[in-house]
Amino acid sequence: MTNRIDTRFSDLRAAGRPGLITFVTAGDPDPTLTVDVLHALVRHGADLLELGMPFSDPMADGPVIQQANERAIAKHVGLAHVLDSVRAFRVHDQATPIVLMGYLNPIERFGFERFVTEAAAAGADGMLLVDCPIEESGNYEATLKALDLKQIFLLAPTTPPERRRRIAAKASGFLYYVSFKGITGAGHLEQGSAVAALDELRGLSQVPIAVGFGIRDAQGAATLGAHAEAIVIGSALVERLAGAGDASAVDAAVASFLPRIRDALHAVRRV
Template sequence: MRARFDRLKREGRGGLVTFISAGDPDAETSARILAGLPQAGADIIEIGMPFTDPMADGPAIQASSQRALKNGITLKKTLAMVEAFRRQDQETPIVLMGYYNPIYSFGVPRFLEEAKRAGVDGLIVVDLPPEEDEELCIPALKAGVNFIRLATPTTDDKRLPAVLANTSGFVYYVSIAGITGTRSARDQDITAAIERLRRHTALPIAVGFGIKTAEHAAKVASAADAAVVGSALVDTVAAHLDSDGRAKPDCADAVLKLVGELAAGVRGSVKGGTA
């Protein structure tokens, strides 16, 4: 993870972090999208671990989880996707994002062992606060897996030290209070939030929630270390399904085309500009 952010710094640009749900809309299409993301321009890849009750996610990502679960995706199959990806790409950081329940059911020691072996670089587990670090965060760090914490507009200066204490890899700033994919934060609010976070941490800062266009991604990446795009990509998957919910032949290509457009915007941004 650090090597990727160091490279972005040398290149003088922010990065593009892309989110897809594992197994959405089916295993084959999902694998094609995942395999094509680095060439399309993704610098870091987040893979959602589908869960039946994704409480922090908006309708688009909830629907993507349901499609994946309906098609038989499991945590074990998600790890197998990462392992298959690693046979062609050893460098692009992979972050698994989701909820603690599936990991707990899988067994934390077993999960961390298999995740590390598959090639997972980091975890974002949205429903484990710092007070529960002994559950997964500390074991993950000991296993050599980054534990990436979320900060939000309501995370005040008093709370931030606890949030950041065991965070590694990068800080994910959630730019709105609420669920994913529903609205976008104002540019000036994002800039102020990044400046505040930098007073508390030297870790890279990635900003997500509500970024849908190349222009918006470029603005965010000019101020932060990376822009995170998720709902726009799963919306594109949904828009390329037939009436029976099956992927149309151009589904993967449509998602990768959007990633290419977002990457072009990010790569054309001027580092240190105004978000």
């Protein structure tokens, strides 16, 4: 069976538009709502889902996602909940790819091999290990490959050309370009330089490139989306979900935000 990430990106390519990737933290705003959140995101325009695995020390994340992690951990959300959520989501959605995103320590504590085996069986399609650069991922690559879980690597503005090539050589699923030097959700995205950087990445890899960090609205999504295969919305979404107390509030929060971004991306003709 083809990996859902590959299928989704080839569909997007056929449609000639950039994809919309959404990031939320598992268990936030409440563990009873995780699956509702995922379905609402798909309903309102997400093409691919990133599900954050809570960690007490998320060093690459800004305050919004830090607080989402803290709320989830306060409600004892761990990897078992992540797996349960993926399984439950798959009952009604076989098509939308899910990438699990997080830090190594909780996964290693659970047991790396055990976790990724269960994640693949539950219906996850890729893993993004934030604090695991290519130098340290050697032990995991074969395991993930055997399970057909795509390992999503980050590229940053600081990544030098030679290193970009080494990362691209290992890439599968998609490459995630971090749009600026900083943490998730920060407010200093300069669209011009991000666009220039994305154009430089063309031809680096056969694998699609998604861009994220700091995209907050339809205009930003459209501007960067014209130069990438997908854009990622995280903090701006997590912020809006924070107060939702039930499934209908979740749906309303997503409905009031995501469709504008979806529509902007649907209007983009990739240049």
